[in-house]
Amino acid sequence: MTTDSPSTELVLKTMAPRAPAGLLARARLNADTARSQIVLVQAGAGYGKTSLLAQWRREFLARGAAVAWLLADDRDDAERFLRALVHAVRTGCARPSFGRLIAESPGAPAGAFDLATAWLAELAQLSLDVVLIVDEADRLPDSGARLLDYVMHNAPQNLRIVAAGRQGLDKPAAELLAYGQAALVASEALRFRVDETIALVTQRFGARVDADASARLFEITGGWPLGLQLALTAMARAQDPRTALDNLAAGPRGLREPLVAALLSELSSADERLLVDISVVDVLHPDLCAALTGDADAPQRLARLTRDTPVFVTAEESDWCRLHPLVRDVLQTRFAALADDERAQLHRRAARWLGARGMLEQAARHAHAAGEREHAYELAEQSLHDAVKQGQLGTVLDWLERLPEAELEKRPRLCLAVAWALALGERHHEAQRQVERVLASPGADDALRYECALILSAAEWYADDPDRFLTLFEPWAATPPPRDSWLAQAHANRLAARAMLLGEPAQARRLQQAVTRAQIGKGLGYVVRWGDHMVGLTWLQEGQVKLAESVLLPALASAEEDLGRRHPLTCMFAATCASIAYEDDRIDEAAALLANRLDVLERAALPETVVLAYRTAARIAALRGDEHRALDLLEMLDAMGVARNLPRLCVTSLAEQVSAHAGRYRAQTCDALVGRIDEIVERHIATRGPIWCRSVQMLQSMAHGSTALARQDWRAAIEPLARAEQIAATMKRGRERIELMALRAFAQDRATGDGHAPFLEALNLARTYHLGRVVIDAHPALADWARRVSEAGDVGPGERPVVPPHVVRVPPRSGEGGPRALPSVILTPKEREILELLARNLSNKEIALAAAVGEGTVKWHLKNLFGKLDASSRKHAVRRAIALGLLEGVQ
Incomplete structure (x- = not known):
């Protein structure tokens, strides 16, 4: 290091990139997310590492820290890397003389670590908090990587280090990570969540793209930052972004082909063919790639492609990876264009490799695709019952389309798996036929008959016939299966449902607690989560929304990770969590939970959760002033009830519509809706259980009471509302009871003037149970009454403000308000003021007048600014301040 003047390369390496336009700064990934002194950001290409570092840099600068930026490369040996560190601090800290002795020392790799010690010592003496950001740190050669590791292990208190790279950063820092001195931000944390995707799309397109469409975009991209950016760019170029999104969702032959082609454009034909060949399988392993291609070098090629191309999804500490779905869809169209014998050979090799390692269902699919049908059916028979236990119901239903009737007739175990998958969804009525096949097979013992009873009772639950559900399960209720059987948890789930239906929610929770979950075996999280769903529903039934949320939110996160966002059980968790978020006035969060899930709930959810989802979605729409959308959602619920022969859904939809119209005193509309309710009840009540x-x-009595309120016939409303309230109390329906109590109090107050006491009780209960919207939604007049009660000093419901999605936007870089100097310890407050005035192209005299100082003082401050910014002119000083992130809003 014989020279003190930086080379052009060093200047460029230490120049921080601009934060991308429209960057969405996610609150969970702000600069305080990882509070450790050392932060490692490690993820594959396309995960937005550099964008995140640019966001953090701006946040650190805004908090007054000095930020030194360094872009590493594979030529940065220890000597060159140390020179870059010196110049990064000079640039980021506005200290042109920093490290002069280090720079003038003779360079030698052996002495680089001694010079690094001097660099650390000089840095420790600065009166600054310094953040060193090293991007692409994984590209450092061995000596440079060792020097960075030495700096991280010996960093002084005023130095925080953020290093980013694609792989390998965690291994040298394993000791720091183990002792909590370093934090790792991996690819899973960098992936966008659905609420963040909605916020990003809304920021870009506003109301032109709704939450459902944004959630579809999330599903297409999997929250992959690069995929999102490519999709948003394509949508922005289109005349209608919603149409572009529909085109993207249409499959590989839409917008996906050009997007993926751009990602693969730099690959050789051999690498592209490798990707096409391995796209045949869902998940990838180096040995599997070698088996598929017959190429011994395939594992090394896969490792290189995983590192260098942004098309793979990898897992920490695992050799397994997979192609991103957006990319795999396109590659599979190219795979389909291969010759038939080539495709069959690849499927055959995949089946052989996967079957040898116990991945039977995947092996069965590949054997079927290769034309080995008999072998495929044997593998399917061995694996599909386990697939049901793991919640892979869609997989089983896919096999139902492939399986000939003759194969089902001779394979009872396949019929059992198919019966489970059919029972848990809208095709529940088809489960009976498969159960009959199972029971007619030789060797149908009591254990098999018990499992068949569970299947049929589940089908009746999905058919919304709780009385028939109890009848089918009752003979087996007192004879549970062995405690180590997977059916032990299923039996507990049935007992909990039985207790809930009988109005004993606390008993249902006790029954769930009696099951020792550790004994039911691994891979059965799906069955366990059904137990969590039952517990959450019991709390929700009683109106204990906070207790329900404490169970349901962790279960939702776990289900999304293991089963996927659009799995039926995940969607049921989301529906219940959305209703809770709505009650807590977290409206945007509730909408995000329901986004792009209603269609799944319609096909494969319990009637109770379907009602929760559609009612919550309708109330969100009404709250946002979109009444016609709210009524349309309720009409969709009614149509669904007709199509699936679920009359209670029709009654619920009509009763909710009555409530909406009664609040606006639309008496004739309410009369017509109540007439439809009465007709449905009269038609079905004789054939249904108690x-x-x-x-x-x-619901019927509540609708009659609301209709009387719409007519302003206060006395006529009291009796049906009281009757509905009594039924709600018997069923232990906490929210409905409070709502009905408030409505009855309103009617009594208008009729006789004695409704104040019951209304106060309803408000008190609503506050106790954290039901923030129950009174507000019941009737607009109740919201006004509650406000008056609160203003008078009585106990009120304690309304809370709406909580927006957990994202924050980076402050705009536009020139609104003129140049603005960011807070920083590098410049004094007066120097920041002078810099802002300098950026307005004012003369020294004009600056002196504006700052209320003399011209001599201005010249003195300008001299200090030029020195700190290493600038040679006024314009140069402004541009240097912008480059360092010290000045914003300059056109």
């Missing part, structure tokens, strides 16, 4: 009838009669 539990179903009781729930429908509560």
